[in-house]
Amino acid sequence: VDSYDVTVEEDLGEIQLIKIEKRKYWCQDDWYLKYITVKTPMGDYLEFPCYRWITDEKEIVLRDGRAKLPRDDKTQILKQHRRKELETRQKTYRWKEWHPGFPLSIDALSHRDLPRDIQFDNEKGIDFILNYSKAMENLYINRFMHMFQSSWSDFADFERIFVRISNTISEYVMQHWKEDFMFGYQFLNGCNPVLIRRCTEIPKKMPVTMDMIECSLERNLTLEEEVKQGNIFIVDYELLDGVDANKTDPCTIQYLAAPICLLYKNLENKIVPIAIQLGQKPGPDNPIFLPSDDTYDWLLAKIWVRSSDFHVHQTVTHLLRTHLVSEVFSIAMFRQLPAVHPLFKLLVPHVRFTIAINTKAREQLICECGLFDKANATGGGGHVQMVQKAMKDLTYSSLCFPEEIKAKGMDSKEDIPYYYYRDDGIKVWEAIKSFAEDVIHIYYETDEVVCEDVELQAFVKDIYVYGMRGVKASGFPKTIRTREKLAEYLTVIMFTTSAQHAAVNFGQYDWCSWIPNAPPTMRCPPPTKKGTVTIEQIVETLPDRGRSCWHLGAVWALSQFQDNELFLGMYPDEHFVEKPVKEAMAKFRKALDEIVNAITERNKNKKLPYYYLSPDRIPNSVAV
Numbered sequence: 285v286d287s288y289d290v291t292v293e294e295d296l297g298e299i300q301l302i303k304i305e306k307r308k309y310w311c312q313d314d315w316y317l318k319y320i321t322v323k324t325p326m327g328d329y330l331e332f333p334c335y336r337w338i339t340d341e342k343e344i345v346l347r348d349g350r351a352k353l354p355r356d357d358k359t360q361i362l363k364q365h366r367r368k369e370l371e372t373r374q375k376t377y378r379w380k381e382w383h384p385g386f387p388l389s390i391d392a393l394s395h396r397d398l399p400r401d402i403q404f405d406n407e408k409g410i411d412f413i414l415n416y417s418k419a420m421e422n423l424y425i426n427r428f429m430h431m432f433q434s435s436w437s438d439f440a441d442f443e444r445i446f447v448r449i450s451n452t453i454s455e456y457v458m459q460h461w462k463e464d465f466m467f468g469y470q471f472l473n474g475c476n477p478v479l480i481r482r483c484t485e486i487p488k489k490m491p492v493t494m495d496m497i498e499c500s501l502e503r504n505l506t507l508e509e510e511v512k513q514g515n516i517f518i519v520d521y522e523l524l525d526g527v528d529a530n531k532t533d534p535c536t537i538q539y540l541a542a543p544i545c546l547l548y549k550n551l552e553n554k555i556v557p558i559a560i561q562l563g564q565k566p567g568p569d570n571p572i573f574l575p576s577d578d579t580y581d582w583l584l585a586k587i588w589v590r591s592s593d594f595h596v597h598q599t600v601t602h603l604l605r606t607h608l609v610s611e612v613f614s615i616a617m618f619r620q621l622p623a624v625h626p627l628f629k630l631l632v633p634h635v636r637f638t639i640a641i642n643t644k645a646r647e648q649l650i651c652e653c654g655l656f657d658k659a660n661a662t663g664g665g666g667h668v669q670m671v672q673k674a675m676k677d678l679t680y681s682s683l684c685f686p687e688e689i690k691a692k693g694m695d696s697k698e699d700i701p702y703y704y705y706r707d708d709g710i711k712v713w714e715a716i717k718s719f720a721e722d723v724i725h726i727y728y729e730t731d732e733v734v735c736e737d738v739e740l741q742a743f744v745k746d747i748y749v750y751g752m753r754g755v756k757a758s759g760f761p762k763t764i765r766t767r768e769k770l771a772e773y774l775t776v777i778m779f780t781t782s783a784q785h786a787a788v789n790f791g792q793y794d795w796c797s798w799i800p801n802a803p804p805t806m807r808c809p810p811p812t813k814k815g816t817v818t819i820e821q822i823v824e825t826l827p828d829r830g831r832s833c834w835h836l837g838a839v840w841a842l843s844q845f846q847d848n849e850l851f852l853g854m855y856p857d858e859h860f861v862e863k864p865v866k867e868a869m870a871k872f873r874k875a876l877d878e879i880v881n882a883i884t885e886r887n888k889n890k891k892l893p894y895y896y897l898s899p900d901r902i903p904n905s906v907a908v
Contacts, residue, residue, distance in 0.1 A: 295325060300361055302332050305343040314339045314400065319858065320346065331861045333623075337400040349861035351626035353727060354739055369622045370739075377618040379750045382646060385672040387608045388750040390615055390639050394647050402618075404640050405848075434829045438819065439800060453794035456891060461801040464575060467586050468547055468555035469702075471519060473894050475791035476597035477705035480555070482693030483511055483518040483546065490544045491566050492559050499576055500558040502551045510548070514699060517547040517555060521592040523600065523673050525564045530657060530664040530805065536828065538661040541810045543589050553701055560585040562810040569812040580817040587822065588810055591661070591803040594796065597788065598660070599667045600674040603650070606785040607642055608671075609683070610906045612751030613777045614638045620743040626727045627740060629859035630720075630774065633850065634781040637907035659827065659834035661805035678752070680759040683776045685713045685784070705787060708883060708897035712783045712852075713775065715875040715899075720774040722868035724767050731766045740764065744773070782852050786902040793843035797836055803827050804835040842908060852876060852902040876900075 302320055306313075320332040331349040338344055345365060357363050376399050380391035392398050460466040471480040486492055486507065494507050501510055510516050525542035546559040556575075562585060563570040573585035614635035621628035650656045650667060657663035662670060681687045689695050689706050697707065728734050735741075744764050752758040764770050796802035808825040811817055827835065850856065853873045860866065876899035887893035895901055 299324075299330065299348070300359070301365060302346045303343055304334075304338060304346065306338045306341065308341045317344070319349075331858070333857070333859050333861070335857045335859070339400050347624050349859070350624075351629055351727060351860060351862065351865075352624050353626070353733070353737055355733070355736060366622050366624065370620065373622075374619050377615050379615065383668050383672070385675055385753070387604075387612050387675075387678075387752065388615075389608065389611055389646070390643060392643050395640060395644050398640060398643055402637070402639050404637055404644075436823055436826065436829060436832070438823055441823075453791075453892060454797045457795060457801050458798040461798055462583060462586075464556040464586075465554055467557055467590070469892070470590075470593075470795060471517075471547065472555060472700070472703045473705055473892070475788055475795045475896075476593055476601050477703075477787070478601055478688075479519045479593070479596065480517050480547070480692070480694065481519075482514055483516040484693070485511060486516075486546075487518075487520070487544065489564055489566055490546070490559070490561050490572065492546060492572060496572060496574055497546075497548075497558045500548060500556075500574070514693070515549045517549070519545045519547070519589075519593075521589075521596060522564055523596060523670060524592055527662065527666045527669045527673075528664070529666060530661050532653070532657045532664040536807060538805045538807060539809045540595070540661050540666065540806075541588050541592055543585075543592050545589050549700070555700075557586065557589075560589055562588050571812070571814050573814070577814055578817065580819060580822060581811070581814050584811060584817045584822050584825070587800060587803060587826070588806065590801055591806055594802040594804060595660070595662045595666075595670070599662060599670045601788050602785075603667070604671050604674055604678065605683075606780060606788060607638075607645070607906055609678070609751070610635065610638045610781040610785070611642045612747055613781065616743050616746035616751065620746050621739055623859075625739055626723065626860075626865075627743070627774070630723055631777060632859060633855050633857065633904045634778050636850070636905040637846075638781065638905055641907050655834070655838070659804045659831040659838070675753075675755075676757070678758060680761065680776070683780055683784075684772065685709050685779060704886075704894035705897065708879070708894065709783065709787065711879045711882070712876075712897055712899060712902070713779055715872065715879060716778050716783070717771055717775040718875065719868060719872035720778065721767075721771045722871065723865060724771055724774070726862070726864045726868070728767050728770070734767055734770050735763075735765050740770070781905050782902050783897055785906045787896045789908065790843050790845075790901065791896050792839040796839045799832045799835065800826060802839075805831055844908065845903065846907055849907075850904045852899045852904055854904065 299322060302322070304317065304320075306315055315338045317334040317336065317338055319334055322330040322332065324330065332346045333349045334344065334346055336344060347362070347365065352362075354366065357366060378391035379388040382389050390398065395403060457466070471477065492507065497507065501507070503510065503513075503515070505513065507516070521542045521544070523542070524540055527540055527542075529540045530538045541562045542564050543560055543562045544564070545557055547555050548558045549555055558575065560573045561570060562573070573582055575582055577585075613631070617628060617631050617635060621631075623629075648654055654663075656667060660667070681691070686695070689710070694700060694703060694706060697703075700706075728737075741763055745762055748754065748758075748760045748762050752760045761769070761773065764773055803826050805827050806825050807828065808821065826832075853869070853876045855869060860869075880898050880900050883895060883898040887895060
């Protein structure tokens with residue numbers, strides 16, 4: 285890092301813009317300019333933030349750091365600068381359809397095609413093939429890596445690739461994964477805590493009778509009464525029905541199921557499974573499995589649910605609802621908000637490296653013949669079908685955290701006391717919303733100012749038209765007319781790109797490294813009758829050695845923070861220079877510190893601590 289002093293003898297008058305030019309030398313000499321500080325003859329200091337790369341024979345024109353709305357620019361030179369910046373950006377950041385029905389993404393085939401400003405500093409650091417291979421080396425499992433089709437001999441055999449790395453949660457999962465309590469707990473606080481909902485009526489497609497589950501109910505009530513009292517919960521994997529299983533390896537036939545799982549809140553307030561049906565259509569060859577069945581019948585039914593949960597988690601909860609959605613916010617921001625706009629300054633830390641990581645994923649991970657095809661039953665195109673089907677449920681209200689929790693009937697702390705994902709998520713949501721409100725009130729004195737901000741309206745419209753494909757049912761606003769609505773909208777963006785992604789990404793090694801608890805593929809079809817399952821059959825159904833290793837390498841690599849990670853509320857790049865915003869940031873950090881302390885206190889002496897939504901573990905943006 286170098287600093288340069290430049291002294292100018294003559295009086296330049298009031299400085300409106302600064303132009304930086306770079307000459308090209310023989311070697312590559314891209315220059316990352318952080319900022320320029322100007323000291324005036326009066327002794328005042330003016331900050332000109334840049335935080336951009338200057339490449340080749342380029343020039344960059346900068347404005348001073350004070351945030352300005354379009355209406356604040358009175359002179360022609362400033363209006364023109366603003367317009368020109370957006371015109372250039374719109375040519376550089378173009379929308380493109382990757383698959384029909386997907387949210388649109390960036391028009392770039394590879395990481396190196398991206399604008400220099402949004403590339404990773406070190407492309408090697410995010411090379412998935414390199415990282416997965418390195419992970420397998422670190423885990424000492426590369427000796428099994430090429431043993432595709434070779435089954436493990438029993439559950440204990442999985443420990444041969446597991447024990448090399450252990451932390452409290454993954455170890456606890458390995459020891460307790462067969463228990464009903466552990467199975468139910470993961471719907472609340474595992475790495476996919478977004479599917480469980482309160483059951484308001486037993487679906488007709490799952491003909492459970494009182495006789496079947498009477499021995500699981502503890503309150504001497506009928507099933508209907510338990511439903512009425514709110515003690516029955518449901519997780520339905522209907523989305524997987526009809527999705528094609530991976531056919532990329534002719535030597536291994538792979539299978540998917542679309543289970544329905546009923547859960548019960550027992551007298552200890554723990555959520556436990558009471559019935560599992562592995563297909564969507566009831567019938568004699570689609571039995572309802574129960575805790576009272578033979579041990580291995582019930583265990584295999586639960587393993588099928590865990591495998592289905594893994595698929596929905598990876599493709600819908602994680603890929604679609606954090607990565608792809610965050611990319612939409614990111615592209616729209618670059619296309620419609622100039623660097624001088626207060627909302628650009630507010631949002632830019634929350635989209636850092638997002639377009640880059642997604643481009644790299646499309647290049648290596650989820651493309652045809654990518655790494656995803658190697659070990660996952662939804663590889664080879666199934667994951668594409670899943671995203672297309674899941675788009676209908678991608679609504680604006682489902683990204684509003686408190687609203688989504690309420691819509692699922694999961695909002696009562698009294699009724700469901702151990703739902704830490706909900707408790708911590710609401711605290712973080714409120715802290716972000718309060719920060720957004722503080723910043724909005726600095727720049728938007730009234731609702732009218734919001735309505736008149738043409739750049740904000742273009743940003744919102746871009747997200748609706750290109751991200752949500754103009755689907756009215758998505759509930760995404762086309763315009764924003766009030767400060768209150770703007771605060772909520774910005775909270776959705778900042779929460780999704782930071783907290784929501786952290787909640788569903790960084791627990792993957794904890795919960796998915798013990799293969800029988802999250803099988804990425806199944807090699808035998810779901811059982812069609814009871815009383816036939818053996819331990820050998822279960823092991824034959826679970827992933828082979830090669831796929832287990834690829835899976836383990838993947839969940840380990842995905843669970844790592846970046847080397848220079850910036851966590852929620854850390855804004856080292858000073859895009860804002862005004863004192864009121866800096867005070868709002870300090871207040872935000874204080875609120876986050878209080879949440880960290882509360883979570884640390886709660887987790888003390890817990891065998892299963894929940895820390896994914898602790899702000900000191902929430903990166904600002906989707907970058908892994």
